[in-house]
Amino acid sequence: MTTATEAHRSPGERWRGVEGALLRLRRLVLLCALLPLALLAGLLPGLLAGAVWSLWALPPLAGAAWGWGALARNWRSWRYAERADDLLIAHGVQWRKTTVVPYGRMQLVEVTSGPLERRYGLARLQLHTAAATTDATVPGLTPAEAERLRDRLTELGEARSAGL
Amino acid sequence: MTVRSRLPQRPEGNRLHPITPWRRAWAPIAGLTAFAVQDFERTRGWFEELTVGWLILGFAAVIPAAAAYGFFSWWFTSYVVTDTELRIRTGLVFRRVAHIRLDRIQAVDVSRPLLARIAQVAKLKLDVVGTEAKDELAYLGEREAVALRAELLARAGGMAPDAAPEVGEAPARELLRVRSGTLIVGLLLLGGVWAALAAVLVIPTLIYLATESLWPTLAVALPLLGGVWASSIGRFLTEYDWTVAESPDGLRIDHGLLDRDHATVPPGRVQYVRISEPLLWRRRGWVRVELEIAGAAKGKGGVLLPVATREDAAGVLARVLPGVDLAAAAGAATPPPKRSRWCAPVRRCGYAHGVTGTVFVTRYGLLRRRTELVPHAKVQSVRFGQGPWQRRMRLANVSVDHGANGWAEARLRDEEEARALVAAQAERSRTGRREAGPERWLTGPAQ
Structure with a gap:
């Protein structure tokens, strides 16, 4: 959690976060959606048009990598x-x-x-x-x-x- | 055997006016007509094949069916007022019994469309929390409708059950009557009316020039004309002779030239008030006041005053929301900090927000300036929202949700102020609720 929001909390409030399992669940959903997509985007153009076209797999992979971190940040923000x-x-x-x-x-x-x-x-x-x-x-x-x-x-x- | 004894058992309770079946009979006939008009070519094809005999046979089948439908739906509709609820039984095939808790009634409307006025009947509508559509009793005799309304309000207000049926209409004191001249001038000064009129003149002309055919032009012009009608003459007919009166039952609003409508809003039911000032009204100091109560259909908030001077509106408002001073509320509103111009350079000029002892005030809008008031006692929840750009600018929005499915938003406030506001507003709505009047307004103050 960022310090900016920390400063605004009065001492009497006891904040609770949410379970770590939620993060695991959301990451699983993310990977289940993006990895098959990456595989498809890499294999199909790669086989049909040439090896260089399998670079299409990169955007979904990059999305998955970004989402991996974004989900963690979002998970930490829930309280x-x-x-x-x-x-x-x-x-x-x-x-x-x-x-x-x-x-x-x-x-x-x-x-x-x-x-x-x-x-x-x-x-x-x-x-x-x-x-x-x-x-x-x-x-x-x-x-x-x-x-x-x-x-x-x-x-x-x-x-x-x-x-x- | 008589006809009467052969009919199915009729549910006990009061019946609707005997004219109701005639209104219900219109539904199948109107449906048939709509079908014939919509599928015009095919219908004409049929008529060429039809002989007079078939036609008579058709009518012989449809009209009794429609009449029977109307009769039976009337036969199976009844209502009973008990100490705590109003029960409405309806349904020919699928029976439905609506139990309406009287202490949950938010408003009672009696409307009399033109034809109903001729027949001297009226429709009674109830706003209840949690129901989508208004529950209605249509039609009742005019006198019966007024008596029922008085009884429902007396019982809802907590009057002793024995006294309630005979209480009759509570005395009303007129607060304000909108003159027709003011109404007409007000309508003429609305930009929207002229824009709609211009659209009617320009768009069909362009389409005619482009297609040189009459049908598409008409197809476009008719809905546009309907829009112009609704926003000008239709609105005049609805808002004609607008009268606001005060009675122990609450606020009475009467209006309409052809269709007369009446609404009673019991005390303490108003969740939200919006005062709008169109650009051309501001010089004259005119305002339009709209209010929302819980249970009213979404987006169909009631109008309190179609057009009135600021002073008159403030006077009526002070009766609707006790302790609210319009001038003080408007004065309490302060504009957002200067740096908000990096978020909304133009719109920020209309934004303002303030808090008085009784209401949460926000203002927005450049051409049509709207001031929103939410009584602290009606605040259901408070929300703080901040986007990435607003965070850089250290600005935030605060919204309060009220019980009529809406919210008022204080936009682009300083971040520190917004956080303090969220905390303070939660506290204020708590204390505000304690001081609010009782749900049953004729009983004493809440313990």
């Missing part, structure tokens, strides 16, 4: 903090976003986990408020942490519940 009255979610490296959702405003807390995420032992937590534009999702939690957070948020939400 959340439970404060006394609201939940903070921050992410983004180039386009930074921070969302603050007061507990009393939560209408629904959702935990989802797709087949691939389940294989990696991950779950995703999503908060819904009355505003559909609220963008509050935390990917890459362990199922236990997601459930703990869901139960705690639901409990806090009920205690502080406010109408529309």
Whole structure:
């Protein structure tokens, strides 16, 4: 995490990152998409038009190399903090976003986990408020942490519940 | 055996006005007509083969079918008001029962289109949080609709269940009536109307010159004419005799020349207010005020005042959002720092943002200046956003989401200020909620 954002945090907030498995999962998806593409781009023109044309494999490979690092940076940027009255979610490296959702405003807390995420032992937590534009999702939690957070948020939400 | 006993069991509850089947019967006939018009050539082909006998047979089949459809859909529609909810049963084949919680009602509209006015019936529409389309009861007798609205509002407001049915219409005090002259001048001073008119004159002419054929010209001109109609005369007809009144039930908005519409917005339901000032209105100090409530169809926010002077608008606004002073809100807004010209050199001139004790204020727009107000108590979440270029310039955007599926954004603020704003806004919306009035407005303040 960069020091610029570090300076803005008040000491009372305890930020948590997301699981390392999320990074592994995303890297796997990246490689599954780009390596076959690189192979195809290298082999087909190479066999049909001459060896030099297999250089077409380089752009996908370069993309994979860049994505490898970019995913790590993006993964490090994901974090959340439970404060006394609201939940903070921050992410983004180039386009930074921070969302603050007061507990009393939560209408629904959702935990989802797709087949691939389940294989990696991950779950995703999503908060819904009355505003559909609220963008509050935390990917890459362990199922236990997601459930703990869901139960705690639901409990806090009920205690502080406010109408529309 | 009588006809009555052979009919299927009718759901209990109140019925709609007996004129409703006639309106429903129009649907199949209109569908048939639309089909015939759309596929004109083939229909004409059919008619050449048709004999008078077949034609009569066709009508003999369609009209009773349409009438039966209208009759049965009316027969199976009923509504019941209980202490906590309004139940609407509908559906001929697929039965549907809508349970509408009265304390979740955001607004009640009574609309009377021209034909319904002639027949003395009205349509009752409810805005409820979480439903896509407005639930509606169409048609009710005019007097019945008004009584039902009063009862629903009284129950929603928390009045004792026994007293609610007889409470009748709450007294209303007129706040503002928009004069037709003002409305016409206001419309004539809108650039959009003239642009649409110019488009109607220029584009079909060009197409005619290019193709020298009438059909494509008409095909282009008709939708354009429709657009001009909607933005000028149609808008005049809708906004004619715009009256805003205040009552214990909330704000009453009445308008329309041919189709009369009425809306009641109970206290504390307004999530967002936008004040727009088109370029040519500014010299006269005129504004248009729009508001949004939760549950209204997206992008179809209601209009509070089509055109009014700033002072009048401020007066009405102070009743809608208690404690909000328009002049103070506008005065609190400050422009973004000078260095934001490297991000948006021209648009930044319209940007401004401020916070008062009750509302979050943002302003944007160069030609049509728009001031957005979101009460602190209605803020659902706060977002901070910063792109790479903005980070270099140490600028950031802050958005607040409100409950009517929208947001207001303070653009290009200083980074430090924006971070402080996010923290402070979360705190303000928390305390703001505590001070907000109760959901059931006729009961005392929240404990």
